Amino acid sequence: MTETVPVPGRWRYIVRRLLENVVSLAIVAALIFFAFRLIPGDPVAAFVDPLADPETKRALMVRFGLDRPVWEQYALYVKNVLTGDFGISFSTKRPVFMDIGPPFTNTLMLVVPVAVISYGLGSLLGFVFGYVGGRWDLYGSAVFLVLRSTPPFWVGLLLMMFLAYHLQWLPISGMRSSWTAEGSFVETFFSWDFVRHATLPVISGAIYFTGLPLLVARGSIRQVLGEDFIDLARAKGLSETALLFRHAARCALLPVVTQTSLFLGWAMGGLVTIEQVFSWPGLGRLLVAAAASSDYPVAMAALLLLAVIIMSLNLLTDVLYASLDPRTAS
Amino acid sequence: MVTRRRWSRLVCSLVLAVLLVVSMSTVGMAAEPAADRLVPDILVLGPSPAWVTPQNEAMLALVAEMGKVGLKTTYEALPNWPAFVRRASSKPWKWGIAAGSFAGRPARLDPHEFLTTGLTQAYAGEGGTNFGGYANPKFQELAARQAEIMEPKARKALVFEAQKLVADDLYFQYQYNGRSLIGYNQQAWDNAVMTAGGNAFASITNMVSIIPKGADRTIKVGEIYRPRPLNPFNIPSAHEYFNLRLVYDTLAELSPAGVPEPWLARSWKMVDDTTIDVELREAHWHDGKPVTAEDVAFTFQMYQKHPPGYIKPGVDPVRSVVVTGPRSARFKLAKPFAPFIHFSFSGVLIVPRHVWDGVVEREKVKQPDEWATPNLTGSGPFKVVKVVPGEGYVYTANKTHYLKPPRADGLVYKGFANSEARFLALASGQIDFHTIAFYTLTADQAKEAKASPALKVVEARDIGGAWVTFNLREGSPFQDYALRRAVSHLIDRKKIVEDFALGLAEPGCSVIAPANAQWHNPAVRCPEHDPGKARQVLVDAGYQWDGKGRLYFPVNHKPTLYPSLKR
Numbered sequence: 001m002t003e004t005v006p007v008p009g010r011w012r013y014i015v016r017r018l019l020e021n022v023v024s025l026a027i028v029a030a031l032i033f034f035a036f037r038l039i040p041g042d043p044v045a046a047f048v049d050p051l052a053d054p055e056t057k058r059a060l061m062v063r064f065g066l067d068r069p070v071w072e073q074y075a076l077y078v079k080n081v082l083t084g085d086f087g088i089s090f091s092t093k094r095p096v097f098m099d100i101g102p103p104f105t106n107t108l109m110l111v112v113p114v115a116v117i118s119y120g121l122g123s124l125l126g127f128v129f130g131y132v133g134g135r136w137d138l139y140g141s142a143v144f145l146v147l148r149s150t151p152p153f154w155v156g157l158l159l160m161m162f163l164a165y166h167l168q169w170l171p172i173s174g175m176r177s178s179w180t181a182e183g184s185f186v187e188t189f190f191s192w193d194f195v196r197h198a199t200l201p202v203i204s205g206a207i208y209f210t211g212l213p214l215l216v217a218r219g220s221i222r223q224v225l226g227e228d229f230i231d232l233a234r235a236k237g238l239s240e241t242a243l244l245f246r247h248a249a250r251c252a253l254l255p256v257v258t259q260t261s262l263f264l265g266w267a268m269g270g271l272v273t274i275e276q277v278f279s280w281p282g283l284g285r286l287l288v289a290a291a292a293s294s295d296y297p298v299a300m301a302a303l304l305l306l307a308v309i310i311m312s313l314n315l316l317t318d319v320l321y322a323s324l325d326p327r328t329a330s
Numbered sequence: 331m332v333t334r335r336r337w338s339r340l341v342c343s344l345v346l347a348v349l350l351v352v353s354m355s356t357v358g359m360a361a362e363p364a365a366d367r368l369v370p371d372i373l374v375l376g377p378s379p380a381w382v383t384p385q386n387e388a389m390l391a392l393v394a395e396m397g398k399v400g401l402k403t404t405y406e407a408l409p410n411w412p413a414f415v416r417r418a419s420s421k422p423w424k425w426g427i428a429a430g431s432f433a434g435r436p437a438r439l440d441p442h443e444f445l446t447t448g449l450t451q452a453y454a455g456e457g458g459t460n461f462g463g464y465a466n467p468k469f470q471e472l473a474a475r476q477a478e479i480m481e482p483k484a485r486k487a488l489v490f491e492a493q494k495l496v497a498d499d500l501y502f503q504y505q506y507n508g509r510s511l512i513g514y515n516q517q518a519w520d521n522a523v524m525t526a527g528g529n530a531f532a533s534i535t536n537m538v539s540i541i542p543k544g545a546d547r548t549i550k551v552g553e554i555y556r557p558r559p560l561n562p563f564n565i566p567s568a569h570e571y572f573n574l575r576l577v578y579d580t581l582a583e584l585s586p587a588g589v590p591e592p593w594l595a596r597s598w599k600m601v602d603d604t605t606i607d608v609e610l611r612e613a614h615w616h617d618g619k620p621v622t623a624e625d626v627a628f629t630f631q632m633y634q635k636h637p638p639g640y641i642k643p644g645v646d647p648v649r650s651v652v653v654t655g656p657r658s659a660r661f662k663l664a665k666p667f668a669p670f671i672h673f674s675f676s677g678v679l680i681v682p683r684h685v686w687d688g689v690v691e692r693e694k695v696k697q698p699d700e701w702a703t704p705n706l707t708g709s710g711p712f713k714v715v716k717v718v719p720g721e722g723y724v725y726t727a728n729k730t731h732y733l734k735p736p737r738a739d740g741l742v743y744k745g746f747a748n749s750e751a752r753f754l755a756l757a758s759g760q761i762d763f764h765t766i767a768f769y770t771l772t773a774d775q776a777k778e779a780k781a782s783p784a785l786k787v788v789e790a791r792d793i794g795g796a797w798v799t800f801n802l803r804e805g806s807p808f809q810d811y812a813l814r815r816a817v818s819h820l821i822d823r824k825k826i827v828e829d830f831a832l833g834l835a836e837p838g839c840s841v842i843a844p845a846n847a848q849w850h851n852p853a854v855r856c857p858e859h860d861p862g863k864a865r866q867v868l869v870d871a872g873y874q875w876d877g878k879g880r881l882y883f884p885v886n887h888k889p890t891l892y893p894s895l896k897r
Contacts, residue, residue, distance in 0.1 A: 164758075
C-alpha cells in the first residue's frame with residue numbers, strides 16, 4: 001500500500017544516470033585536453049622537419065592556435081566539440097572524422113570476434129569448471145589465469161613467429177592483402193583473406209580476454225548451484241546436462257552479460273598492443289601514432305570517442321539492470 | 331759505534347718529526363677552496379634508452395666519468411625529439427650538456443644545413459636548434475659566406491675551415507655516425523642502387539633501376555610507418571616525400587653519390603651568380619597534358635605561399651621564375667646561394683598547374699594541404715592507383731615516362747607498426763625492400779638475413795648521427811674552454827661504437843660526417859679519450875679539488891669562451 005509507483009522512479013533514475021554521464025564526459029574531455037597540453041614536447045616539432053627554422057614552426061603554431069593561452073584554446077575546443085567540429089589533424093590536415101572513421105571500423109571488426117570467442121568460450125568453460133569442480137576446475141582455471149596474466153603483445157609475437165613466419169600458415173601482419181584492390185565493405189570484411197589476417201590478432205586477444213568471463217561465470221554458477229530450485233530440479237529427475245545448461249546457466253549468465261557490455265567499450269582501446277604487433281590499421285594504432293606525433297586533435301577525438309562508447313555502454317547496462325531488477329533504481 | 335748509532339737515530343727521528351709537522355701544516359694550509367668557486371651541479375640532457383639506446387648508454391658512461399673528475403651531474407632522459415627540443419631550447423637554459431641526434435638525409439649532403447641550423451645565431455632563440463647558443467663571430471661569418479660562393483672549390487675551402495673552427499671551439503661534436511643495415515630480396519630483384527645521404531633504397535633512382543628476376547613484377551616496399559594520405563603540399567616526414575617523389579618529378583635528381591643531375595630539366599646554365607636558365611625535357615603529365623615552363627613557374631609561386639618544411643629550403647632563395655619559352659625558364663635568386671641547385675632542383679616537386687591552380691577556392695579549403703582527396707596527377711615514373719591511410723599505397727608504372735620508365739610494372743608500399751613484423755615480412759618474401767637507412771635492421775636481424783640466400787644486407791653510412799653540445803650561454807660553467815676540453819677527453823668513442831652501438835656506427839667528430847666524402851674535412855680532430863689528460867687539462871687551467879674530490883674553478887677564473895679568437 002505504501003509502495004511507490006515503480007515506473008516514474010525508474011525514469012527518474014535513468015535521467016539521473018544520463019546527467020551524471022554528461023558531467024563525467026565533460027570532466028573526461030577536460031582531462032584529455034589538459035593532459036595533452038602537459039605532455040612534454042613542442043607539439044609542432046613532431047611534424048615539421050626537426051631542423052626547420054623557428055619562423056616555420058611559429059607559422060604552424062599560429063595556424064593551429066597553439067600560440068594562444070591555454071584557457072583560450074580550451075574555450076575554443078569546448079565550443080568546437082559542442083558543435084561537432086573536431087578540427088583538422090595536425091599531421092594529415094584532413095578533418096579528424098575522416099582520419100578516425102576507417103580505423104574505428106577496423107578495430108570494431110577485431111573487437112567483435114574477440115568478444116564472441118572470449119565470452120562464449122569463457123562462460124562455457126566457466127560453467128563447466130564451476131559445475132565439475134575438483135581437479136579439472138583447479139588446473140583449468142589456473143591455465144586461464146596464467147594466460148590472463150601473459151602480456152598479449154608477447155603472445156602475439158610468439159604466434160606470429162611460429163604460425164606466420166616458420167610455418168607460413170598465415171600472413172604476418174596487416175588486415176588484408178586485398179587493400180591493394182578495390183573492394184566494398186562486404187568484400188573487405190567477409191572474405192577468406194580477411195579471416196586469415198584476423199586469425200592471429202583475434203587468437204592473441206581471445207587468449208588474454210577469456211580469463212575474466214571464465215572466472216565470473218565460474219563464481220556465478222557455483223552460487224546458483226547452491227540454490228533451492230536446483231535441488232528441486234534434481235528431485236524432479238532432470239538430467240545433469242539439462243540442469244546445468246537449461247536452468248543453472250541461464251541464471252548465472254546475468255553477471256557475464258553485464259561484463260560483456262563493459263568489455264566491448266573497454267576493448268576498443270584495450271587492443272592497442274595487439275594492433276601494434278600485427279600492424280592492424282585500427283583505432284589503437286592511430287591513437288599511438290597520434291600521441292607520438294603530438295597530433296592533438298586526432299588523439300583527443302579518438303579518446304573522447306572511446307569515452308563516449310564506454311559510458312554509453314555503462315549507461316545501457318545500468319538501464320537494463322534497472323528494468324530487470326527495480327531495486328537498483330531506488 | 332753505539333753513540334754514533336744513537337746520534338743517527340736521533341737525527342732521523344728529528345727529521346721525521348720535522349717532516350711530519352711540515353706536512354701536517356701544509357695540509358692545514360691548503361685550506362678547502364672557497365665555496366663560491368665550486369663548479370655547480372651540471373644538468374645533462376640526453377635520450378632515454380627507448381629513444382636512442384647507444385647514445386643513452388654513451389651518456390651514462392660519460393656522466394660516470396665526469397663524476398670521477400669531481401663534477402656532480404644529473405642526467406635527464408628525454409623520450410623523443412620534441413621533448414628534447416622543448417627542454418634544451420627554452421629559457422632559462424639551465425642545462426650544461428645536451429646530447430641529441432640529427433638524421434642524415436639527402437638535402438644534408440650539401441653542408442649548408444648542418445653548418446647553419448645547429449650552429450648559427452638565427453637558430454639560437456627559443457625553439458631553435460643552436461641549443462647551446464654558439465656565437466663565435468668568426469664562424470658566423472664563415473657559415474654565411476660559404477653559402478654565397480657559387481664556385482665549389484672556393485666554397486669547399488670555407489666549409490673545411492668552418493668545420494675545423496667548431497671542432498676546435500669544442501662546441502658541437504658527434505659521438506658517432508650511424509651505420510645502418512638495410513635489406514632487400516636479391517632473388518626477386520636485380521640491379522639495386524643505393525644512394526648516399528640516408529635514403530638508402532628509398533630513391534626514385536633505385537625504384538626505376540631495379541629489374542624483376544621472377545614473374546612478380548611489382549616492387550613491394552615495407553617501412554615502419556603509418557601511411558598517411560598523400561598530398562604534395564603536406565609532407566610531414568621522409569616517407570611522404572619518398573612516395574610523392576615516385577609520382578612527381580623534380581628538375582634534378584641526386585646521383586647515388588649525392589650530386590644533382592638533370593632529370594625533368596634537360597640542362598641548366600648559370601648565367602651569373604643569381605641567374606639560372608633552365609631547359610625542360612619534353613615530358614607529359616599522367617593525364618596526357620604536356621609539362622611546360624608555366625607549370626614550373628606556378629609550382630614555385632604556389633610553394634612559396636604554402637611551403638611544407640621539406641620544400642621550403644628549395645623555394646626560399648628564389649625571387650622569381652620567368653617563363654622564357656614553352657619549355658624554358660629563368661630563375662632569379664634574391665642573392666647568391668650555393669646550395670640552390672641541390673635544395674631547389676633536386677628538392678622541389680613539380681606539380682601541374684591545371685590541377686592546383688585555384689584549388690583553395692575550388693575545393694573550399696583554407697590551404698592546399700587541406701584538400702582531403704587530392705588529384706595526384708604527376709609526371710613521375712609511377713602513377714597513384716590507391717592511397718589507403720593506415721595501410722599503404724599502390725602505384726602502377728608509368729611505362730611512357732620520358733626519361734626513366736620503370737623496369738617494374740608497379741609498386742606497393744606497405745606500412746608496418748614495428749621492426750619485427752617488417753623484418754619477418756622481408757624474410758618470408760612478403761616484401762622486397764626496406765627503404766630509408768634510418769630504420770636499420772638490428773644486429774640479430776642482420777645476422778639472420780645474412781644467412782638467408784634470398785636476402786642481401788647492405789650497409790649505409792649515415793651523414794648524421796648522435797652528438798653532444800655544451801651550453802655556452804651566460805652562467806654555464808662550460809663557457810670555459812678548459813672544462814669543455816676536459817669533458818671531451820672523457821668521451822670514449824671506441825667503447826661507444828663497439829659496446830653500445832654494437833658495431834653499427836663509426837666514431838664521429840666533425841659536424842660534416844666522414845660519410846659525406848665531398849665535404850668532410852679529414853683534418854678535423856676531437857680530443858682523444860684519456861681521463862688522465864682530462865685531469866691534466868683542469869690542473870693546467872688552475873682548477874682545484876677539495877678533500878672530497880669535488881671540482882672548483884680557478885682563483886680569479888676568467889673563462890676562455892672561444893680559443894680560436896684568443897689566438
